[in-house]
Amino acid sequence: MNTLPVGTIFALSLTAYSTGALASLATWRKPALCRYICCGSALAGAVLGGLAAVFGILQGTPVRWSVSSGIPLFAYSFDYDALAGFFNLTLAILAGAVSIYSFSYLKEFEGKRNIGFFGFLFHLLLLSLTIVFTTANVFLFLIGWEVMALVAYGLVTFYHEDRETRRAGLLYIVMAHIDAGCLLLGFALLMQVSGSAEFASFRTAAAQLSSGQQAVAFVLFFLGFGIKAGVIPFHIWLPAAHPVAPSNISALLSGIVLKAGIYGMVRIFLDGLGILPSWAGLLVLIVGVASAVLGVLYALMEHDLKRLLAYHSIENIGIILIGLGAALVFRVAGHPQLAAVALIAAMFHTLNHAIFKCLLFLGAGSVLHSTGTRNMEELGGLIRPMPVTAFCFLIGAVAISGLPPLNGFVSEWLTYQSLLAGFGATGGLTRILFPLAGSMLALTGALAAACFVKAFAITFLALPRGTEARHVHEAPRSMLVGMGWLTVTCLALGLGVTWFLPAFDALTEQLLGQRVGTNLISGHGLVLSAGMRHGGTVSTAVIGIGLVILLIPAVLLVSIGARRFARRRGPTWDCGLPGLSEENEYTATAFSKPLRMIFSVLYQPRREIQAVFDVSPYFPKAIRFESEIEPTFEKRLYVPLKDLLLWFSTRMRAIQAGSIHAYLAYIFVTLVLLLLFGVRP
Amino acid sequence: MTFLQDPEFGDRIITLMAALVLVLQIAAVGQRWLVSSIRIFAVQSFLLATIAGIIAYFNHAGHIYIVALLTLILKAGLLPWLLERLVNRIEIRREIEPLINAPLSILIAGCLTLVGYVVAESFYHPEETSVRAALGHNTLAVAIALFLIGFFTVLNRRKALSQVLGLLSLENGLFLAAISLTYGMPLIVELGIFFDVLVAVMVLGILVFRIREAFDSMDVSKLRKLRE
Numbered sequence: 001m002n003t004l005p006v007g008t009i010f011a012l013s014l015t016a017y018s019t020g021a022l023a024s025l026a027t028w029r030k031p032a033l034c035r036y037i038c039c040g041s042a043l044a045g046a047v048l049g050g051l052a053a054v055f056g057i058l059q060g061t062p063v064r065w066s067v068s069s070g071i072p073l074f075a076y077s078f079d080y081d082a083l084a085g086f087f088n089l090t091l092a093i094l095a096g097a098v099s100i101y102s103f104s105y106l107k108e109f110e111g112k113r114n115i116g117f118f119g120f121l122f123h124l125l126l127l128s129l130t131i132v133f134t135t136a137n138v139f140l141f142l143i144g145w146e147v148m149a150l151v152a153y154g155l156v157t158f159y160h161e162d163r164e165t166r167r168a169g170l171l172y173i174v175m176a177h178i179d180a181g182c183l184l185l186g187f188a189l190l191m192q193v194s195g196s197a198e199f200a201s202f203r204t205a206a207a208q209l210s211s212g213q214q215a216v217a218f219v220l221f222f223l224g225f226g227i228k229a230g231v232i233p234f235h236i237w238l239p240a241a242h243p244v245a246p247s248n249i250s251a252l253l254s255g256i257v258l259k260a261g262i263y264g265m266v267r268i269f270l271d272g273l274g275i276l277p278s279w280a281g282l283l284v285l286i287v288g289v290a291s292a293v294l295g296v297l298y299a300l301m302e303h304d305l306k307r308l309l310a311y312h313s314i315e316n317i318g319i320i321l322i323g324l325g326a327a328l329v330f331r332v333a334g335h336p337q338l339a340a341v342a343l344i345a346a347m348f349h350t351l352n353h354a355i356f357k358c359l360l361f362l363g364a365g366s367v368l369h370s371t372g373t374r375n376m377e378e379l380g381g382l383i384r385p386m387p388v389t390a391f392c393f394l395i396g397a398v399a400i401s402g403l404p405p406l407n408g409f410v411s412e413w414l415t416y417q418s419l420l421a422g423f424g425a426t427g428g429l430t431r432i433l434f435p436l437a438g439s440m441l442a443l444t445g446a447l448a449a450a451c452f453v454k455a456f457a458i459t460f461l462a463l464p465r466g467t468e469a470r471h472v473h474e475a476p477r478s479m480l481v482g483m484g485w486l487t488v489t490c491l492a493l494g495l496g497v498t499w500f501l502p503a504f505d506a507l508t509e510q511l512l513g514q515r516v517g518t519n520l521i522s523g524h525g526l527v528l529s530a531g532m533r534h535g536g537t538v539s540t541a542v543i544g545i546g547l548v549i550l551l552i553p554a555v556l557l558v559s560i561g562a563r564r565f566a567r568r569r570g571p572t573w574d575c576g577l578p579g580l581s582e583e584n585e586y587t588a589t590a591f592s593k594p595l596r597m598i599f600s601v602l603y604q605p606r607r608e609i610q611a612v613f614d615v616s617p618y619f620p621k622a623i624r625f626e627s628e629i630e631p632t633f634e635k636r637l638y639v640p641l642k643d644l645l646l647w648f649s650t651r652m653r654a655i656q657a658g659s660i661h662a663y664l665a666y667i668f669v670t671l672v673l674l675l676l677f678g679v680r681p
Numbered sequence: 682m683t684f685l686q687d688p689e690f691g692d693r694i695i696t697l698m699a700a701l702v703l704v705l706q707i708a709a710v711g712q713r714w715l716v717s718s719i720r721i722f723a724v725q726s727f728l729l730a731t732i733a734g735i736i737a738y739f740n741h742a743g744h745i746y747i748v749a750l751l752t753l754i755l756k757a758g759l760l761p762w763l764l765e766r767l768v769n770r771i772e773i774r775r776e777i778e779p780l781i782n783a784p785l786s787i788l789i790a791g792c793l794t795l796v797g798y799v800v801a802e803s804f805y806h807p808e809e810t811s812v813r814a815a816l817g818h819n820t821l822a823v824a825i826a827l828f829l830i831g832f833f834t835v836l837n838r839r840k841a842l843s844q845v846l847g848l849l850s851l852e853n854g855l856f857l858a859a860i861s862l863t864y865g866m867p868l869i870v871e872l873g874i875f876f877d878v879l880v881a882v883m884v885l886g887i888l889v890f891r892i893r894e895a896f897d898s899m900d901v902s903k904l905r906k907l908r909e
Contacts, residue, residue, distance in 0.1 A: 665836050668832050676799065
């Protein structure tokens with residue numbers, strides 16, 4: 001099996017992306033043609049990339065190739081190992097879906113916006129992500145990383161007429177550069193020790209790192225990759241930037257660009273820095289727990305569909321980090337098997353989150369495309385005009401809430417199992433931390449379910465609340481196909497998990513030297529077990545079959561009932577107050593009110609009610625209601641930081657007096673001082 | 682007339698001339714009339730040309746004669762003439778108050794001379810007691826002092842034109858350092874430097890003109906407004 005042409009297909013995929021980028025630019029004057037080229041070449045690149053990834057995973061042995069660039073330390077070297085294959089596969093699944101989706105989605109840009117430029121950026125984003133996931137050279141990695149950040153900026157600010165969009169773009173680009181700076185420092189440190197810019201050299205040089213260097217490098221990389229992944233407290237760019245981007249781009253940003261941060265963490269923490277001490281793993285774990293809980297809590301308070309999804313990305317990144325942190329702790333504690341299970345949980349959740357978050361963003365994009373609003377309070381009743389979108393969104397919502405038998409459930413279940421095992425496998429304070437993290441994860445899951453009940457019900461059920469949701473139609477076919485593909489993947493990964501899990505063996509063997517895939521599967525390949533003593537077992541396939549079996553009598557009952565009893569329509573009981581309209585429906589704000597009260601310490605909610613009346617306050621003419629929650633991180637962390645920075649800059653500005661004499665004096669004084677300094681023997 | 686063949690005599694003459702150049706430079710610091718400043722520069726350049734000539738004579742280095750001649754023509758002749766013409770055209774004869782007043786400026790110039798000697802000291806190796814080393818020692822100190830004082834003049838003056846003068850005397854310092862340390866750089870380098878200076882003066886002359894047109898003054902402090 002070692003003759004599969006992984007490298008060739010991979011190179012073809014890169015070629016498809018780069019020619020697509022140029023071809024889009026070249027045909028920007030013919031929007032329709034440009035749209036075909038843009039989506040077609042991206043799809044071709046995605047299919048080729050996916051093929052390369054599948055071959056790479058099947059082959060099992062890393063494929064390496066390197067082309068010298070003539071510049072010292074810089075080489076076009078690629079290392080297609082299991083980790084690269086896994087992330088490339090994730091990318092390919094999403095890129096394929098988004099390319100198909102974009103075919104119709106971009107139609108509304110025709111004549112209004114430059115599709116050529118959009119296509120150019122879109123292809124560059126896919127290209128840079130592919131390079132980031134595959135390269136083995138630090139400089140190529142950083143170039144890909146930076147191109148990715150800049151291109152994502154261009155895409156986030158695609159609707160640049162909007163002030164909000166420009167502000168979000170600015171916030172994003174600032175955060176992206178802080179993260180790039182951290183990475184640069186971290187890599188500089190590693191390169192100084194290893195004397196080479198190849199990732200492989202870090203593996204061998206890790207033994208020479210002193211514990212201080214290791215700690216500094218860890219913190220730098222955690223900052224750098226953490227900002228990109230959007231972990232709390234570096235998450236603020238995420239709920240700002242994701243909603244304002246075009247929806248197909250939001251789907252990619254949330255689905256895969258955030259995962260670049262996860263990729264970097266896995267690559268460096270498990271492979272490049274040697275065995276990290278347990279505090280590092282615990283830090284990752286704790287940050288993961290904080291991101292998960294706070295992410296979902298903030299998501300609950302959102303009425304903007306895409307912002308809500310963006311906060312859920314923070315939550316899910318948190319869940320991934322919990323798995324990763326647990327893996328790091330287990331590894332240093334001498335439980336490589338457990339570490340492998342935790343790593344599989346994290347990686348599987350990475351894949352799952354990428355798929356269902358992409359699906360949900362595309363669904364939100366369809367809603368936005370049809371109604372023109374992201375505000376859930378104005379939506380409602382969309383399930384009737386948009387049944388397919390609603391179904392896809394529902395599957396995504398079930399998956400992200402971690403309900404069986406879908407894929408989100410499986411990865412969250414594996415994470416729980418490894419956390420519970422952590423109680424027995426570690427000692428001291430760490431021992432208590434694991435069940436605590438598990439309970440927080442349970443809380444997160446419950447809140448996420450509540451949040452998606454809200455998101456789905458307010459958007460798709462009941463009657464339209466605003467005028468925008470009245471005269472809508474189903475999304476065009478290609479958008480449905482794009483979403484449908486992801487829906488099918490969600491179902492397949494959930495129900496058929498036992499077939500897919502052994503594919504992670506190569507990954508865990510590469511990073512931890514363990515193959516646990518087969519331990520996780522029992523019961524004739526239908527049952528998933530935690531692969532440890534006293535661990536739990538679960539079978540999504542059986543749950544799925546059970547659900548179908550339960551569904552049959554329900555369907556029968558309904559169809560029999562419909563024949564026997566005529567359907568009656570009647571008005572809703574209006575408590576004796578006539579004139580009940582759609583505006584009296586339950587709102588998203590009302591739905592989340594109990595949680596707002598329970599967590600008021602965190603939210604610091606502020607509300608204001610003003611009644612306008614003529615005669616008596618009992619007969620108000622109009623009532624104005626305003627409610628908001630305190631943006632804690634912005635207010636407590638970022639505003640003081642920004643103020644400090646501005647204060648410092650103002651002080652620095654005094655040096656830049658704008659006077660030639662002052663500048664000359666700086667040079668002169670420096671010159672004299674240097675001369676005198678140079679005199680000293 | 683045997684002393685004309687004696688290198689030690691030549692070195693003394695050079696030291697004397699270098700001292701004169703330094704005195705002139707310090708005098709220029711306290712000078713407020715633009716025309717006088719230009720003439721001081723002219724005399725200074727003339728002395729430099731003479732130094733170059735003497736070095737050429739005693740070292741039998743033919744190409745330094747060309748350098749000396751060029752210095753004479755360009756720096757002692759053409760540039761002062763150009764600058765005086767510029768002064769007449771823009772009808773400003775006097776430097777307004779410099780940033781630091783004259784007595785203090787001269788004091789600072791003295792300190793900078795000291796700095797020059799301190800710095801030059803580090804290049805002086807007593808074990809090489811030949812005359813040429815001693816010559817280099819003295820003239821190098823003067824050259825560094827010239828350079829520093831020229832720089833100081835540039836930042837002390839408000840008028841763009843007197844800054845140009847400061848720059849030119851700074852360049853004179855470089856010239857002195859080069860010629861006394863190396864006994865003549867390759868001719869092509871010297872030619873390059875001359876060409877540089879000539880172009881610099883022309884560009885600066887145009888710039889002075891433009892500044893005057895735009896700001897109604899030659900005071901570069903007004904450029905501060907560009908910041909807004």
